[in-house]
Amino acid sequence: MKITWGTVLLITVCAWPMLRVHAQSAPKRSSSKQLRPVTAYISANNQERQVTFVARTRDSISFVFGESPTGARQNIAIAQIDNVFFNLSAIEQGELYQAIRDQNWVRAVRFLSPVIAPLLPYLDLPDNNAVELALSMGDYMMRAASLRLRNARTVKDRETAEEQFRRAYTVLRHVTRAEWSSAGQIADLKSLQCLLALNRPQTARKLFEDSVEPMPGDRAYGLYWLIKAELDVQKEDFRSAMDAAVKSLCFENKNIDTFPDALMISARCYEEFQEWYRARDIYYEVARIFPKTDWSRAARTRLQFILDKELTKEEEKSAVETVFFGLKEDMNKMVADLLKETDKDEKVKQPEADEEPAEDADLKVFE
Amino acid sequence: MLKNGKRKRLIVVVITLATLWTGVSPSFGQASVNELFQAVNLSMSKGAFADAIPDINQLIEWLGESKDAGVRLRMQGVFFNLGVAHFFLGEFDNSQKAFEDFKRRYPRGVRENLATADLFIADCLRFKGRFKEAIKAYENAMRTHQYTSILLADMHSSIARCYLAEGDWASAMEPLQKVIGLSSDFIQYNWAATLLVTSYLKNLDLDKVYPLVPLLLQRDSLASRSVAFNMAALEAGDELFATERYREALWVHRMVYPHDLVAVRSEEYLESLRHRANRLMETGGDARTLMRLQESIGELEEELKAIAQIDNYDIELLFRVARGYMELSRFWESREMFLHLHRIGDAEMADEALFLAFRSSSALLPWTRAYEIGNMYMDKFPSGHWFPMVSLAMGQMYAKELNWPMVIEHLTRTLEISPAHPSAAECMFLIGYAAFMEEMFDRAAGTFKQMMALFPQNEMIPDATYWTAMALLFDGKYDEASPEFDKILDQYSDSVYLEDAMFRRAVCDYGQAQFEDSDKRLAEFIARYPDSQLIGEGTMMRGDIAGALGNNMEAVEFYRQAMTHDHLNIEHYNHCAFQTATILRDAEEYGRLRAHFTQYMERNREGSNMPQAIYWIGLSLWNTGEHEGALRFYQDAVEKYGQNPREIGIDLILDEWIARSKRGGPEIEKKAWNNLKVHLRNAAGRGQHALVLRLTRVLLYDPGLQQGERFRIISNLLNEENLEHASPAVSQAMLEFAIERDQRDLATQIAQHIIDNFTETDYALDARMTLANFAIEAAKQTENMTERDALHDEAIRHMDVIRSIYASTPEAAQALITLGWLYIDKRDFKAADEAFTAVLGPPEWRPMRPEALYGRGEALFAQRQFLEASAYYERIYLLYSHYRNWTAKAYLRRAECLQRLFEYDKAAEVLNEMLAESDMAAMPEGKEAKKMLASLKR
Structure with a gap:
């Protein structure tokens, strides 16, 4: 049994002052690129609206209010956006x-x-x-x-x-x-x-x-050193590869994306060292x-x-x-x-x- | 974790949920039945459960007992919704009662509703903390109804939660495994996997843990937030460690998430769950999904409270993992982790971790990093607990690498930092030993003596005594070394050095020319240690002693006996061979001499001097009248060994051949040269380029050689392609001819070839001298200062090599003189004076002294120190007057100095003295002297 509730969004169109509206106007800084329409909730100044993105330039987005791509186009500078929530529920x-x-x-x-x-x-x-x-x-x-x-x-x-x-x-x-x-x-x-x-x-x-070299604890730390090790292996500098692999496997041993690979490279290096x-x-x-x-x-x-x-x-x-x-x-x-x-x-x-x-x-x- | 607290939390959550929806619910006053139905549906769809309940109760009051089939059908949803509404308001008693009432009234109602009612009833029991009943209810529901896999996974996870709430991990495992099999929700799946692993860890059932490890290493894994999991892993690791399952202990300890990370991840995840829950409430969605989210939020809040109550174990955990790596010989890993611990730990940890990083690194070659870390330790912790161990170990490592200068430097620094070093005796011993190996014998002996004085009870005293004696012996202080060796012989009879000391003691006597005593000691030594590796050397020394005492034939016997010992080193072996040769030649025993070297050549030990042996055999043949045979023997030997340009001795044999061929008479000479030409043609036919070049050079000494032929041969020799095959003598001949023909570029190329390929031979000396002279000449011809400086530098570089490598040769003296003049040109008077002064030392360089003194005078003259300069000029004509050219120059220059000092009378006196010598008056300097004298008179 599935119990559903309707969407309760009490934000009105008039409560959307943060948007710089340029209806139907083309972006000034660069040419606009037409894209497949995408529905999203965008927030700016703590207010949220459902919109449909239709085009963008480097610095701004063109959209239409609501779920339909047709209607009056608005533009918002990307710098003004606080966050964007795409509807991903279609993913099984x-x-x-x-x-x-x-x-x-x-x-x-x-x-x-x-x-x-x-x-x-x-x-x-x-x-x-x-x-x-x-x-x-x-x-x-x-x-x-x-x-x-x-x-x-x-x-x-x-x-x-x-x-x-x-x-x-x-x-x-x-x-x-x-x-x-x-x-x-x-x-x-x-x-x-x-x-x-x-x-x-x-x-x-x-x-x-x-x-940029990440610090220990950074999310990219293990991957950074793993790739360094892979690059070093590629040029057959196994001592340097070992140094890098060890950094990865010692300080990022909770990441399935890097830990086993780093272990494998270290083993390969040990092989090279006989x-x-x-x-x-x-x-x-x-x-x-x-x-x-x-x-x-x-x-x-x-x-x-x-x-x-x-x-x-x-x-x-x-x-x-x-x-x-x-x-x-x-x-x-x-x-x-x-x-x-x-x-x-x-x-x-x-x-x-x-x-x-x-x-x-x-x-x-x-x- | 899932006890009463959780139930209350869920109630709060559900009430919050209901309140949220209530805020947007419409209100009704008096209404018709239909309007009430609509109102109930609207309230339920918006989650306004509190508003729905009065309307539902009103409908039940009006229509609940109706017998009308249509009404009963319509009321089915109303009775069901009453349970739902109470449930989401956290009124679990009422909810359960409502669902049971619904089931009683509609036993054959909508199947889906009946299944869901049973599920809600079980949920109500669970949230009321009646876990056993709840489990039964879930199980009954699953037996009675058919649910989707999503709901089944949900129900099994609920059963697991019931067991876990009662701390019954064992019973929770089966439902958790079912969740793993059924769930398609990452959060739920990962939740179950983590709890399963937690349970396996509690039972140390590691084979079941590993397949789930990839799940635990996910970014959003429950493991990264679960106190239960991480505590279980910590405890399991400790238990494995305690039961000596070290490898697995490391693996399990490594699974534990750091305390701080658990807290941060929990907070982050809590935030994201709240965000998702809010989003779900806003956009609508599956109620049970929301319920699961809220349950997770509640659990996370509890986790955060639990984390806050646990002491931070991060450092300790890292240390255990690092230690594990080290003990499993994974030193790369342990080094890296200990260095990290050193950076983040407190003072005590920083000290120990850096020590362990050093220890790990010392197991990895090369030791460059180990030295870096060791030095870092010594800089940071001069009073550290591990300082003695680190500093001594480093010294031992340098010693193992035979890096003696570093042993001395490092351990000297060690004792400066830590004068009370607990292993100071060992440090001093190593310094002394290293000094000995560096041939700093004075320092070695001094250090050993200091060590023995400071630590008289140290167990290394016998060793130190031995090495003191050795240092004194090698320093030529035989009289001082003798008593030290005696100490070993008398006081430390169990020393490992006893045998060696006995031998060395004899050497001391020998060094002091106490030959009889030495021979006696050597005889005793040989008798006592017949298997000693020093027997050969001892026997050789007995030969030397016999020779020194004039017992030449006895000496030959000892030398030949010594040569039979395999342990006799090659230098001593050759010494014996050629000392024997000299004695036998002097005794004109050429037959024995020939047999001796025939045997020597047959044995052909590595390092044997074959050309020298050939020379001696040839000499023996010559002196026994076999002139032709001698020359043929030389030629055969040249043919055999001459193809290798690096066999330097072959050129010497060829020179010997040239000399002998002339002395054999015209017939033998002619035959010999004809033979040589045949050999030359044969060698050319065989493509033996090196041999051809060698014989071609010799051909230039053929007395019958025509001038035109000689010119052609030299022209052929002067080809840079020959250099690759040219022996040193051929190269030198090429160099001389190139200079003779003024082929500067080729000469430079040949000289450089000689330097590069025969670096430490006398041939290189000539080559360097040539290059230096070229540079000096070129410097004179250039106007460009930079270029001139570069050429001077090049000349200085070559001269420096000559003076240092060939220090005792006349060429070294010439190099120093040339350097002196160069430095004067460069106005580096101090360096010039040093170079000239160096020439004044060795007696064999006496012929160079006048020029050296003149140079010293010139250096002072250039600095306008005329008085001091005049003294050097005076010394020349007083002490070395038979060097007439220099005497003339010195007179003239001294007069010039006195003139500059306004001592005109004295200047005139000097010039008159000079001109009184008729030969000097006739020299160019004499003419100048006359001019100066005339001007002085004016």
Whole structure:
């Protein structure tokens, strides 16, 4: 049973003094761009109105009062807006979460894109509620592209994945315009990961150098150092990569978007340093604490390699003379036991049939 | 968490909700039945439950007992809405009663309403704190009716809440798992996952925890706000630690959200939930969604209160995680975290954390960061608890890297900062040892003695005694070293250095020319330690002693015996070989000499001097009359080793070959040169470029060589492409010919090649001298001051190398003289004087002294210090009068000084003295002297 109530908004048209109304007049500072109509509540000076956005310039929005895009057009300077509330209820939340839980990223994007795509031109509007979801959508698009790239067997597969990365990049660049939100900086950094995937490391490095280094505790901290580590790995400076990865994993270990990746890079660096015992320990850790994920599958592959090559067969000599704990674990046995566990879910995840994104109209809207 | 407080909160929330809607509700006076129905519907749709209830009760009073089917149907919604209205006003007794009344009146009513009524009844029981009954009611409802998955998830979460409200985590797990399976709402799903993990953590059921970890690491995860979760994780981590499951302890501790973050996230999330709830009330929506939001808001408010009551555990948690990394040998991670803890912790923590960061870093090579951190510690905590350990460890690390200057610098600084360092003895010992390794023997001995005086009971005293003795020994203070070694032999017989000390004691005697005593000690040593690695050296020394005592053949026996010991180092090995050679040559025992070096060449130890051995064999052959054989032997050796341009000795053999071939008589000489030409053609045919160049250079000494042929050969040699294959002698010949032909660029190129490729040979010395002279000449020809300075600098650079690397050679003296003149040109008189003064020391440089003294005079003359300058000129003609050129110059210059000092009579006296020497009067200086004398007379 569903009990509903009508919308109770007691704000009258006459109580809307903060808007500078220029009916039907074109913006002065730059040419206006016609956009798909979008309904939103905008607040200015603690008053709120339902409007429909129809066009914008760099500094102002053209809108019509109410839910219809027809009627007398008004303009408001973006600087005057306090916050914007878009109606996101059309997103099938249940389906979306199910797709996320299934790690079906293309499907997740499909649930988001019809609602989020028209909002992309407005993400710079202050305190709007679409930024986080737009960031998530860009992130899911990247994940879908990564998965496809990882499993690419043909040139076409690779090209498809690259196309997905390009689209993700476009979305993320839109989000970077939300300078008022930490999501903007996150998107900025994630877009560099797209560039890396598109084999444009020099551009990524240049843009990264322009990024502001976040402080510990900042939302972007872990991602910033993760990307630094990825850039360093790309140029095979593994000591610097390790330094960066360690910053990420030590001080941002509550972020699923960065923590496992930072661990994997640190393990890779340990491999490069020929410190096989440490690499083994970290791969084991990833396989154990992130079971049934892409990270776990990748970690198990490396563990199998280390085991096959007998790189940790000899007992490790203690590096510190006085070991505080005196660990008694037989890590090699633990690794062997882990790898023996038959778990069909740990098999490499392949893109599902409905994950074919190349022809997906929703994704093309970002081009 | 979900006990009475929560129930009251929900009541408040619902009342607030109702009040909000009431504010916009219309009011009615007397009304008809239809109007009442409309009013009830309107109030309910707007959430004006308090207004709806009187109208509902009025309708029930009027129509509730009606038997009319139509009325009964119409009243079904009214009875239902009464329960709803009471529910949202927080009147759970009335609500429950109303729903039960509804069910009694309409047992076959609308199925959806009946299902919802049962759900509301269960909710009422829950909010009234009757959890067991509520659970039964939910379960009955689910058995009786069919609900959507959303409502089922809602009901299971309600059952879980009932169990949790009673602290029954075990029973809560099943409904929570069902929520996970059913829910499609992120908040609800994450809520259930976090509570499940909390429960698993309480049971240390970690395998069930890990699959849910990704959910916990979400930005809006309940884990980031839940006191229950974070406390459970902290306790689980501690318990794992206590049961020695350290790796998992680290993983679980790492899941714990920082205290401050929990508070901030809770506040942020509370704000966002309130915003969403308000928005939902404004825009309308599902009532149960609103109810869930309000429940979450209530829970968050409780969490915030709980957080405020918990002591901040952040630092302690970080420390545990950092420590975990360190003990798992994850030193990169532990270093980073300890450095962070050092920055944020209190004074005590900052001290310990920086120490542990250093300790972590010391496990990572290279040690650059470790030294940085260690120095940071020493700067920040000079009185710190860990100062002794850090400072000593750094010293030991430098020692391990054989970075002796840093050992000295670091530990000296350490003792300056902390004179009462608990490991001062160890520090001093290391300083002494490092000084010894740096050949600062005086300092080494001084430091060891100081250490022994300050810490007479220290367990390192025997070692310090040994190294004191060694420092004195290597400093040539054999008389002082002897008693120190005696101490080891007499007092520290269990010292690890006993064997070495016994040997060194013999060396001390040897150093003091007490050969018999030394030999006796060496014999005793060899007898006592027949397996010692020093046996070879001891035997060699016995050979030296025998030689010194004139027992040459006995010496040869010792040397040859010494050479059989594998531990004899190559320098000693060669010493034995060539000392033997000298003795056997002097004794004209050429057969033995040849056999000796044949054996030497067969053994061919790494570092053996093969060209020298070849020379000696050739000499033996020559002196036993096998002249042709000797020359052939040399040629064969040249062919064998000559292709490598870096075998310097081959050029020496070739020079020896040239000399010997001339001494063998015309027939042998002719044959030898013909053979050489055959070898040259063969080498060219084999493309042995280096050997060809070597033999070509030799060919220039062929007495039968025509001038035109010589010119052609030199022209062929002067090709820069030859440099790659040119041996040092070939390179030097090329250099000489290039200079001779004034090919400056090529000469410069060749000289640089020699410097780069044969850096520490005498060939490089000539090359540097050449380049220096080129630079000086070029400097004279340029008008450009900057260019001139650069050329002077280049010349100085080469001269500096010559004077320091080839310090005892005549070229070094010449370099110093040239430097002196250069510095005068640059008006750096102090440096000039130093350079000239340096020449005056070594007796073998005596021939250079007049010029050096003249240079010192000139440096003073240029500074108008005529009186002082005149003294140097005077010394020249008084002490070195047989150097006539310099004597003449000195007379003239001294007279000039006296003239400048207005001492005209004295000046004339000097000039007359000079001109009295007939040879000097005839010199150019003599003519000048006469002119000056004439002007003085005027």
